Amino acid sequence: MPKPRKQIISLDITPYYHCTSRCVRRAFLCGQDSHTGQSYEHRRGWIEERLLLLGQVFAIDICAYAIMSNHYHLVLHVDTAAASQWSNREVCERWHQLYRGTLLTRKYLDKEPLSDLEMEAVEHRLGLWRQRLSNISWFMRTLNEAIARAANKEDNCTGRFWESRFTAQALLDEKALTACMVYVDLNPIRAKTATTPETSKHTSVKLRIDAVKTGQQSTQPSTLLPFGGNFREPKSKGLPYQLADYLALVDWTGHSIRADKKGFISDTFPPILARLDIAPTHWLYLATRFESRLKGLVGSIYALKKATDQLGYQRTPGVRACQLLFS
Incomplete structure (x- = not known):
């Protein structure tokens, strides 16, 4: 049975969380409705614009996002110090x-x-x-409520627009954070709505790549949490690796899960994967099944047991999957 959000979101164990919201209706949130033929593609822009605005207003940084046809994914970092x-x-x-x-x-x-x-x-x-302003539930509420009102007005109807409030996974360590971000950024490629990261519209990875291409001064978009921090130093601001390493890892993973190369693993994988100490086969499994295989708390066995002790759990959820994939 899934744990309530209040038993998963605890800033004492981690400031990083993977959140997902899904549309309740048969009709698509975005994209083309195959039944009516009507296009809702413009709603992706609504969500992305609202999301990036909230990232500037709340003390919550956006690490990664992907806006799909009937749901969206976020990886968030809560900055209570700010x-x-x-x-x-x-x-x-x-x-x-x-x-x-x-x-x-x-x-x-x-x-x-x-x-x-x-x-x-x-x-x-x-x-x-x-x-x-440093609460994930309020962040998600403020995002979803605005989109639901706009969609209901456009559809000239009332009622629930989202399936539920949102689901959340606590990302306990650097391995879990990296795997989840890549999983989110590659959602369009797995769904076959894009062929490469740079063509994956309404994703954080495309926004980061576009910033590099246009030669922005910092080469990193101001609306996203930048790379270059240190996971082991709580006061260090930024994601705990370099942008170039992360983009190389996303690109390698995307090529490895292509339909025409099923099961293919390159002999030369990015150095960041070696530093994370995750086997390539386990990495590809994480990059395609992160959400379905791992629930609630995600991280190494040490991080998982430490978090469950702090939260007062009687059992350690997901221990077998985390032991297999992160050891």
């Missing part, structure tokens, strides 16, 4: 980018005089918003 450093005014400005706020918070932003009692109410409200 939220704690924001001033009250910055918290208020960020929240008002998404919601109207209250009469008092609007007066606060406009620098209108407030009584002591009114200021106390504003500070209480801002404390609540500060927590919400």
Whole structure:
């Protein structure tokens, strides 16, 4: 039986999470509806635009994403340190980018005089918003609610648009994070809607490749968590490897899972795979079955047992799969 999100999302064990939302309707979220012939392709742009906006407003970084025909995948990093450093005014400005706020918070932003009692109410409200702006559930709610309203308006109907709130997997270590990001970035290739990473529309890997091609100053898009951090140093900001290594790994994996090369494994795999100490056969299995084979908590046996102890689980979920794939 799946664990509730509140028993999986714990920033004490990891700041990295894989989240997925699926559409409840028979009709596609995006793409072409084979029954009616109507195209919903433009909705991918809605989701991508809203997602990248939220990544700039929340204290939550976007590591990877892929927007598919009836669902989307995200790999998120919660940066609670950033939220704690924001001033009250910055918290208020960020929240008002998404919601109207209250009469008092609007007066606060406009620098209108407030009584002591009114200021106390504003500070209480801002404390609540500060927590919400580093909360994955609120991030997903703010994303899904906006898309559901827009889709319902376009379809001239009411009712549920998403199958459920969202599903979540905790990524406990560098191996799990890397495998999940590649799994997400290669979703269009596995679904045969793209042939290469650079043609995979509405994915984080295409956004990163486009930034490299256009020669941006940092060669990394500002809307995504950059590469170059250190997983073993909690204060280190960024993904724990280099961009070039990651793109090489995505490209190698994508070629290895092509339909015309089923079971093919190159003799020369990227150095990053060797550093992660994952066998190529296990890696390809992870890159194609990450979501179906692994549930809830994902990582090495050591990380898995440490997390289950912290969460107070009586059993260690997914221990056999993690032992096989990450040992």
